[in-house]
Amino acid sequence: MAVLRASRAWTRRQFLVRSTSSLAVASxxxxxxxxxxxxxxxxxxxxxxxxxDVCDGSAVVWARADRPxxxxxxxxxxxxxxxxxxxxxRDALPDADFTAKLLLNDLPPGQDVFxxxxxxxxxxxxxxxxxxxxxxxxxxxxxxxxxVWSGDVAGQGWGIDxxxxxxxxxxxxxxxRPDFFIHxxxxxxxxxxxxxxxxxxxxxxxxxxxxxxxxxxxxTLAQFRGNYKYNHLDESFRAxxxxxxxxxxxxxxxxxxxxxxxxxxxxxxxEDDGTPRLVARARRAFFDxxxxxxxxxxxxxxxxxxxxxxxDIFMIDMRSYRDDSWNKGSDRRGWILGxxxxxxxxxxxxxxxxxxxxxxxxxxxxxxxLDAVALGDGPPDRREHEIADLLSSxxxxxxxxxxxxxxxxxxxAAHHYDPSRAQFQEFEPFWxxxxxxxxxxxxxxxxxxxxxxxxxxxxxGCSAAQGxxxxxxxxxQFFGRVDIDGRSGVMTVTLKDVDNRSxxxxxxxxxxxxxxxxxxQHS
Numbered sequence: 001m002a003v004l005r006a007s008r009a010w011t012r013r014q015f016l017v018r019s020t021s022s023l024a025v026a027s028x029x030x031x032x033x034x035x036x037x038x039x040x041x042x043x044x045x046x047x048x049x050x051x052x053d054v055c056d057g058s059a060v061v062w063a064r065a066d067r068p069x070x071x072x073x074x075x076x077x078x079x080x081x082x083x084x085x086x087x088x089x090r091d092a093l094p095d096a097d098f099t100a101k102l103l104l105n106d107l108p109p110g111q112d113v114f115x116x117x118x119x120x121x122x123x124x125x126x127x128x129x130x131x132x133x134x135x136x137x138x139x140x141x142x143x144x145x146x147x148v149w150s151g152d153v154a155g156q157g158w159g160i161d162x163x164x165x166x167x168x169x170x171x172x173x174x175x176x177r178p179d180f181f182i183h184x185x186x187x188x189x190x191x192x193x194x195x196x197x198x199x200x201x202x203x204x205x206x207x208x209x210x211x212x213x214x215x216x217x218x219x220t221l222a223q224f225r226g227n228y229k230y231n232h233l234d235e236s237f238r239a240x241x242x243x244x245x246x247x248x249x250x251x252x253x254x255x256x257x258x259x260x261x262x263x264x265x266x267x268x269x270x271e272d273d274g275t276p277r278l279v280a281r282a283r284r285a286f287f288d289x290x291x292x293x294x295x296x297x298x299x300x301x302x303x304x305x306x307x308x309x310x311x312d313i314f315m316i317d318m319r320s321y322r323d324d325s326w327n328k329g330s331d332r333r334g335w336i337l338g339x340x341x342x343x344x345x346x347x348x349x350x351x352x353x354x355x356x357x358x359x360x361x362x363x364x365x366x367x368x369x370l371d372a373v374a375l376g377d378g379p380p381d382r383r384e385h386e387i388a389d390l391l392s393s394x395x396x397x398x399x400x401x402x403x404x405x406x407x408x409x410x411x412x413a414a415h416h417y418d419p420s421r422a423q424f425q426e427f428e429p430f431w432x433x434x435x436x437x438x439x440x441x442x443x444x445x446x447x448x449x450x451x452x453x454x455x456x457x458x459x460x461g462c463s464a465a466q467g468x469x470x471x472x473x474x475x476x477q478f479f480g481r482v483d484i485d486g487r488s489g490v491m492t493v494t495l496k497d498v499d500n501r502s503x504x505x506x507x508x509x510x511x512x513x514x515x516x517x518x519x520x521q522h523s
Contacts, residue, residue, distance in 0.1 A: 043069035043119035043128030046098065047232030051245040052291025054180060055306050056109040056138040059245065061117065062291035064099045064229075065092040069119035069128060071100040075107070079114050079132070091122065097225050099288045109308070110139040133242040136179050138308040144486035145310055148173050149360070150479035151184035151407030153231060155253065155440030156469050159194040159208035160234050169438040169477050171236040172500045174243060176481055181244050182313070184407035184436065185251025185362040187290075188227035190218035190282060192253070200471055209233055217256075219266055219278065224285035248290040249301055249315045251362040251408055255282040258371045260325040302341050304348050310484050312354040314345060318363045318372075326370045327383050334382030336363075336373060342386060350397040355489050355510050357399065358482075361406040364434055366415055366454035367446045372408075374449035379423045384451050391427035391452070398514025400428070403491065405480065407436035410443040411461025412478035412495045414504060415454040422453030431508065433493055435480035441469035442476040458495065458504040475499060 046066040053060045061073050074087045085107060092100040107113060113135055119128040139145065150169070160166045173181065194214035198206040211233075213226020231237050252259050255278065265276035283299050295303050301317040321338025323329075337345065349357055363372040365387050373383045380388040394402060415432040419425035432454070445459040460478070462470040470476055477498040484491050494505040 041121070041124065042126050043067055043121050045117065045119065045129050045131045047229060048238030048241050049115075049117050049131050049133045050241040050291040051115065051133060051135040052248060053293040053303075053305060054135050054137060054245040056140075056308060057107050058103060058105045058293075059107065059113070059115075059135055059137065060101055060103055060291045060293050061088075061115050061133070062099065062101045062289075063092075063117045063119070063131070064097070064232075064289075065119045065128075067098065068093055068122050069098070070122055071102065072118045072120060073102050073104065073115055075104055075113050075115040077108070077111050077113060081114065081116060085113070092119065096288050101291060101293075103293060107137050109137050110143055111137050113137060131242070135245040138306065139310075139486070141309050142486050143308070145307065145484040146176070146178050146481065147180045147182065148176060148178045148479050148481050149182035149184055149405050149407070150436045150438045151251065151362075152186045152253075152410060152437030152440040153188065154194065154227075155186065155189045155192060155410075155437060157192055157195055157198055157208075158206065158440055158472050159210070159214070159230070161206050161208060161473075163207065164473050165236075167231075167234040167237050167439045168472070169236075169479060169498045170234070170240040172496075172498055173479055174236070174240045175500060176496075178244055178481070180247060180307070181240075182247045182315075182358075182360050182405060183249065184360060184405065185249050186253040186408065186436075186440075187248070187250070187286075188224075188231070189253040189440070190224055190227050191256045193217065194230065198471070200473070201467065206471060206473065218282070219268065221281045221284060224282050225288060228285060228289035246291060247305055247313060247315060247360070248292050249317065249360060249362055250286055250319065252319060252371070254286050255279055255319075258325050259319065260322050261320055263325040302344070306354065309353070310355045310486070310489065311358065312348075312352045312356070313358045313360055314348060315360045316345060316362070317341065318361060323383075327372065327375060328370060329382065332382060333385075335386045336383045337386055337390075342390060346390065346393045346397075349394060349399050349402070352399070355401060356484060356491055357402045359402060359404045361404055363408050364406050364415070364432060365404065366417065366432060366448050366452060367409060367434075368449050369446065374451065377423070377450045380451055384424075387452070388424050388426070391424075395427050400511040400513055401491075402430050403493070403508070404430065404432040405482075406432065406434055409434050409446060409461075410437045410440060411445055411459065411476070412436070412480070412497075412503065413445060413459035414457040414493070414495065414506065415448065416457050418453045418455070420453065421450065421455065423451050425453075427452070431493070431506075433480055433495070435478045435495060437472075437477055438479060439472050439477060441471065442474070443468045443470075457506070460495070460497075460503055472498070478503075 050062040088102040268277035
């Protein structure tokens with residue numbers, strides 16, 4: 001049977017016009033004045049549309065309505081939707097803040113897929129606004145892959161200044177036409193307000209779009225949800241997410257700074273299972289607004305996404321299972337992944353048959369930070385024992401071609417780890433790449449810990465003269481791009497800035513597996 005392929009002839013300008021039409025950015029959840037007499041009676045798309053967790057045969061589509069409505073999604077390999085591949089529907093209700101996620105199955109691999117979202121009024125049946133998005137399913141053998149990654153959005157009070165181009169990094173990433181985007185965490189800064197103005201070092205004024213939900217630090221569920229809705233006010237954010245699927249993980253600012261499951265709570269107290277209500281509300285808002293698939297465990301962020309024979313992506317969670325907020329203690333014990341997640345990661349890495357295994361981490365492992373893993377030079381201590389266990393198990397299993405990607409540090413860097421330089425030496429050399437922020441204050445590079453022998457091959461952040469928390473308008477906003485050649489399997493990692501300048505790049509040739517992969521018993 002012939003397979004219809006989607007045309008890619010439409011321009012970025014056409015897509016921006018289509019994906020942002022009828023959307024006002026003046027306030028949250030409101031739209032431009034209706035131009036048809038009955039438009040106010042018809043459900044509208046509130047904010048943008050998103051896709052995520054795309055693999056070879058399925059994808060998640062997300063949208064939010066402005067009232068109770070039924071969301072209908074159709075997808076096709078042709079933009080005209082002459083042939084519909086799959087469709088799904090469900091209700092968007094107040095309990096989920098009118099958000100809805102739908103899983104589309106039985107999609108063809110290696111295809112450009114257009115999806116059309118429409119909301120219908122539940123009580124009247126009136127058809128509402130339609131919006132069209134796009135994603136590309138994971139390829140079969142022989143096709144190259146390109147993706148981007150970064151994190152850290154709307155941090156330190158640097159929100160949407162329309163006169164300065166808003167979230168410019170999203171427009172730049174869209175110009176790269178990636179297959180997908182890994183968001184390494186800090187989609188929001190729930191613990192930071194967005195003031196109307198901030199003064200810049202040069203005396204100019206940064207002027208933010210403001211909403212009520214961002215006038216206070218988030219504690220209520222509505223405030224956490226408002227943080228996500230704020231991002232949808234940005235035109236480039238909406239256009240990017242309508243075109244590029246996202247693989248989402250979280251870090252600390254989705255809840256509060258440097259949070260841990262046992263050490264972060266407020267006056268709301270705790271759930272019956274001991275979870276702080278602050279964390280439970282934040283997790284609920286995250287899953288309401290992220291295009292992340294249900295993997296059968298309530299609130300679980302860590303998962304594997306298989307993206308064709310060249311690539312498996314392991315999205316890990318370095319927040320939900322950690323021992324405490326701070327990596328310190330006299331007992332010399334600590335953990336950041338937790339026993340269950342660590343066992344899962346070892347098992348899935350050993351079972352992977354993909355050429356490349358990307359570990360998408362929400363924190364770096366070699367930069368000294370009490371909030372993360374590294375404590376300082378010397379043999380493994382506290383949380384470093386867990387990483388040492390993981391690295392040594394990878395070596396014993398003969399797993400090759402592992403690359404770590406992360407954000408969090410608000411600057412960009414390339415770290416190469418080598419046992420010949422390390423205090424702990426039972427592992428194979430590997431790379432770790434750091435990039436960000438997408439739209440937040442920029443910091444300077446941090447110190448490295450020699451426990452696993454990292455060397456900074458490149459790093460770029462603010463200088464001492466510029467000062468930390470440098471505003472986004474000064475250009476030190478970063479993302480990374482990864483290209484995997486479909487023929488040679490060579491991975492090229494390029495660190496880029498908001499103006500799409502290639503700052504540094506490396507080609508990494510794949511190494512043969514040391515032994516055959518085994519079949520995983522659990523996912």
